[in-house]
Amino acid sequence: MNADIDISGVVLRTPRLVLRPWRETDLEDFYEYASVDGVGQMAGWSPHKSIDESRAILSRFIEGKKTFALEKDGRVIGSLGIEKYREELYPEFADKKCRMLGFVLAKPYWGLGLMPEAVNEVIRYLFEDIGLDVIFCAHFLSNTRSARVQEKCGFRHYAFSQFETHFGTVEEDETNILTREDWIARRTKSI
Secondary structure: OEOOOOOOOOOEEOOOOEEEEOOHHHHHHHHHHHOOOOOHHHHOOOOOOOHHHHHHHHHHHHHHOOEEEEEEOOEEEEEEEEEOOOHHHOHHHOOOOEEEEEEEEOHHHOOOOHHHHHHHHHHHHHHHHHOOOEEEEEEEOOOHHHHHHHHHOOOEEEEEEEEEOOOOOEEEEEEEEEEHHHHHHHHHHHO
């Protein structure tokens, strides 16, 4: 089942990033990366065409209280959402506290290891502080960067499916999972 999430007032830190709730003052940074071709399409949405479009989505981020802004050196460079998963697709998890992660990073920061850094910290928060049992994460089969982030963070294959994008295409995708037990075992090995 989808666990309740409210990140109001939650601030997480990694060696290079601050993960925090979005603010209205983040609008320019958000539009700057969300309007770039090739960024949103990897997550199923089109580049933002106007600052007003970014403003509307930013308002949803703020009101939803489930999406972190990824801040580096005082600028927002991406987002990491703790989304609801489709319970009807995975009824075998009805007795477990679950959520699904979704993330986007500005192009200039791709390949620097920032997203695994952020995802690992959110995983820690969700298992240690919130008490989740399972975290889902999915990627389009064509999105090898996202697949690699998930692999680095300990997710393993669970299912293949299809995802209808916001721009009307249907993409083949892979859903991966990370259980609390697997996360604990993985952390124990690395100590």
